[in-house]
Amino acid sequence: MEELKKAACFFCHMNCGMLVKVVDGRPVAVYGDPEHPFNQGAQCPRGASALDHLYHPNRLNYPLKRVGARGEGRWQRISWEQAITEIAAKLQELRQKYGPESVASAGGTNRTDDWARRRFFNLFGSPNVTHTAPVCWIPNFLVETAMYGWSAFDSEVMGSRCVIVWGHNPAASYLPEMRALLEARQSNGTKIIVVDPRLSETAAKADLWLPIRPGTDVALALGFLNVIINEELYDHDFVENWTVGFEELRKRVQEYTPEWAEEKTGVPADKIVLAARMYATLKPACIQWGVATDQLGRATSAGAQARATLRAICGNLDVPGGDVMPGPHPTLITDVEMELNELLSEEQRAKQLGSDRFKLNSWPGYRLLQENLVRVWGKGIPAEWFCEAHPPTLWRAIRYGQPYAVKGLIVLADNPLTSYGNSRLVYEALMELELLVVMDYWVTPTAMLADYVLPAASWLERPVLTSTYGVSDWIIASERSTAPLFERKTDYEFWRALALKLGQGEYWPWESLEEAALHRLEPLGYELTSYEDFVHQIRFDFAPREYYKYLNQGFATPSGKVELKSSILEKLGYDPLPHYVEPLPPSTNASEYPLILVAGGGFMPYFHSEHRQITRLRLLHTEPKVSINPETAKELGIREGEWVWIETARGRVKQKAWLTTQVPSGVIQAERGWWYPEKDPREPVLYGVWESNINVCVDDEPDTCDPLCGSWCTRSIPCRVYRVEG
Template sequence: KSDVWLQIRPGTDCALYMGMINEIIKEDLYDEKFVEKWCFGFEKLKERVKEYPLEKVEKITWIPKEKIKEAVKVYVENKPATIPWGVKNDMQGRNSPNIIQAKAILRSITGNLDIKGGDALWGPSKKVVGIHELELNEEISNEQLRKQLGSDQYRLGMWPGWERVSKAQRKVWKPEKFQYVPRHDCTGVPHPLIWQAILSETPYPIKAIICQAANPIITCANSKRVHRALKNPNLELLVVHDHVKTPTAMLADYALPAADHLERTMDPIHLAVDLAYAAGEPVVVAGKKPVEPKYERKSDFWFWRQLALRFGHEEYWPWENEEELWNYCFDELDFSYEELAEREKNWEEFPVKHEKYRKKDPNTEEQKGFGTPTGKVELYSTILQELGYDPLPHYEEPPESPISSPEKAEEYPYILIAGSRFRYMFHSEYRELESLRKIYPDPEVEINPSTAAEEEIKEGDWVWIETPRGKIKQKAKITEKVHPSMINAQHGWWFPEKDSEEPELFGAFESNINVCTDDEKGRSPEIGSWPLSSLLCKIEPVR
């Protein structure tokens, strides 16, 4: 249980953080020495956050200002402190980048950045070949880069932004054999643009999709449009490589069985990234496959390598199996992948270094600083400015809320929190496992007792959840955890026990909350993300 619980109105996180920053600056609670030496744009930030007094923030967020003050006190008085990434930062549409930037500012001005016990800054390993080196994104020509869907609209999240980020990072993480700053990292395409391109063939047609370990009909917003796109004749080829038959797999031209995690070696670098996020430490792991893949099941490595060989890319895939690849990644270590896999403790942690920005460059004898254009923590982002965006975070009211859409709120009076996770299952995985379904047989929507009484809903009732996009049903779970004006719906539901053929598709549209979500309105102009936690809905019992 938390010491302070801030029950926030969904979609207003940025206003909360800006209010906290304002309070910290106003009360001189920030780390003056760190800000003066290592931060850029403090005075401009100071002026911006004056727009967020706690009285105003209270009205926006529905959090009493005294609670916010209490949270500020707990944070600044308990240094070193961390702010976890969480799961909703990138799910709030136009506010998403502002939330992430405001959180980065909050940890920076309090001196909690890259210190022991604070928020770690970690970069490419000097000893292990990572996933980015293997991607060979530097082989992509500029002509091809310009074709990236959305790169003209969502410039920060696409290659124009990453080119600038990578250039700045290379000043600190100088390219070496095993210290590689990728040309493009974490850049993809907002999936609404993919469905749009399939359906309209603009800005160009998309003819084929390879879908691996994904179930977009369930996990992507606006599920009905995803379904239309994947069935459209404009899409000439859909290949799915997965463990089980999912609703998406049922639409595939080729559904290929994937090797289970017990039928392949443990991936030391993807999993290591997850562990590093969790522990704040660089780490590698290893594990032998207990059994060979049965039947026609094939590993991800086998799938991509065989495809590459057929395209004539042998030079990029010299390893004949996963063990050879992992040993290539471990080449600079004093142990092999197999040796690590044999150990009782099958992971290796490397020393964690803090305050790396203070380290001197041996060539210049100057402190390295941060991987930004100014070499400092950019409270005022010069990259955002160069790309034509607001360099400072700011709050915008969600496009579908009781404040911005009062007429719509009359018909849809509740705020929908979509995409909530729950124990035992992850995204759309594990619905086929009988042991887990015995624990969690049905999808649940959390509703406040007063809301349930108002709508004549009892514990365990099936409830209709409806938005302007669609209507689904989940079982009511009555709880005080949820604000009376909000409902909290689970994410990722489908029913492997139901008919697999169209139109049922394992009940893909029966309890899948993404039938109700929208991927069109309120997208972030910087990265193209869409809101999932601040939509309007109505509820009623299934009669």
């Protein structure tokens, strides 16, 4: 029998629509869905490799239990029943001995149903759930939410006359977004300004490229504000009626002249003035920021504050062709409504690691934001991603037992040895655990250290219902193309099984993910007999697009207006106005580390640390590359294609030199996420995780993190580079 299933690709956040041809229950072909609004039939190489992923001989297929030393690679295949029984018993033991906060969880990006994880942990009593949230999308989102009551992340590029692409390279990482940019220029004459130290693939297509010094984004934004305010280019009507704090802002930005910004950023003052005028006068305009702007250490939130201010004073918030605040889906039972956050006691909330210090991305800030969001939108943002334990503080708690002991960690769709800064410390922490459970598609370097490794179902084997991290007003639904192969399961099934063993049964009435999804869809009012009905008949539900929502409901802030001087940030003890701060404290060993390392940046065909074992993708990009300007390389005696050491005060790894004028002299850009699935999985090699994994070189010392959200710096790290001899 032949069927066509409607799926969505979850190999990155674009969630492109896919059609899967299934013959006798077996997926045999995956096509881009021409009717899907996100990709209109297109597929990137990752999406095109879906079947290789599904049938790969190295996929995890059965639960495994460690029977040798950690990292020795000696496993025993066990049943799911045994795995769940033993894990549940150990969790009980840890809870009794050390308290529920002694068990934590680390998650990956958008592969899992995070509301189920938070539901489990709220019922278990631990606030220590985390992701790489401080360096991935969340700081910008939260600062904007503090200032205007939801992130305006839905940039309407097609109706815009000017787009600033800031710290983002969609031409290499999100192809549908790049296509929209080019179409906007072709059909509407939209001007594209790109802010990037590197002449990226996107910058190469820009009308104006602003090659800033790495990490100085906030100086550029402050320079723009100075020009726009002093030249009276802002939207007077909007500022007068819908903002508070403008006069304080005006005073504050006087010191940030274009000449001052030139000194910090290296971009000539006249170009800064030109870009500021373009953005302020070509209306409507939007700012598309990327996660590079979340990775600026101490300057992360300050940059977000300045960019949010630009959007607001130029009148580009929630207007057609500007930056639209989607708000929550009005009728779906959203992620936050599934999390049961109300069941976590105040006493346990107060124990969330890092919440005494990094307050915007943890319970103190979340509580303040949520009050306003619920008042205006009727519902708030999820605790998953937006209210989390601070990862560097978590690793230290596991490693050193301070401020208290953390003894158990459950890792889902995440590979902490490659995805968090300071990989050596992460390793030391993982080795201290009494219980490490990893659920994944593969035995990763992190999984090699686990007590239990559990096989995860991928997007062809599971239904997905998402409203993009639970913070958008659209729903995307997809169905399973096949039942999970072998003994793979969804994370929902894992959490539910564990919950039932731990006496949480009354809170988990839905036996399958489809049942849970159907429950969440009920308020939409469709006549549905099954979740698959929804996928086949409806599939997407976009709330009717509304602009200028603030005219009726105000902004979801304490004043009901855009708070250019944020009362929420002030209440949390932070500077309420945009300001300048360097990403890292001044270096004490600048002569030892004279170059600047940019550690990361998305690149095709990989997503984070994934896909290196997929042969057809690996052939496109076989080895890690570090971009070095030819002048710098010449000074250092480095030739094209040579292996070089990249060394910082934290550690060193090697990648292959790629000489290119895309990066300026004195700056290098290394690739992230590298491990070698073809190498020895056992200690001390661990699939070569210490060889080229750039997070070995990244520091995560809490004193150098962003004070609001705890972001560590990956974008302007002092380093040196030299040839690998022999």
